[in-house]
Amino acid sequence: MNPAHKSLTLRRRIEEILENGPATIRDISRLAGMSEKDVSSHLPHVDKSLAARGRKLAISPYSCINCGFAFQSKKRFKKPGRCPKCKCERMEEAVFQIEG
Numbered sequence: 001m002n003p004a005h006k007s008l009t010l011r012r013r014i015e016e017i018l019e020n021g022p023a024t025i026r027d028i029s030r031l032a033g034m035s036e037k038d039v040s041s042h043l044p045h046v047d048k049s050l051a052a053r054g055r056k057l058a059i060s061p062y063s064c065i066n067c068g069f070a071f072q073s074k075k076r077f078k079k080p081g082r083c084p085k086c087k088c089e090r091m092e093e094a095v096f097q098i099e100g
């Protein structure tokens, strides 16, 4: 299988998982059998391909466990390193969900 085709297949797999309900990157990683880093790198493409079909990838953002600061950026697919407010490194997982 060539690399481009393989990426496409992985993205389809991520979409299928999200079709079944909301999931965190950890959930997707476990269900799709790929690393969390790979899931983060595929999500922007999944987002685009959904948008092209008039659907939307909704994100309930990462938030700080300590002070509740929410990372509101819509494109925040990767887990943030630390909270800009209190510098805590423990984050509540973002939850991804397909809308529309």
Ligand SMILES: [Zn+2]
Pocket: 064, 065, 066, 067, 068, 069, 083, 084, 085, 086, 087, 088
């Ligand atoms: Zn914080």
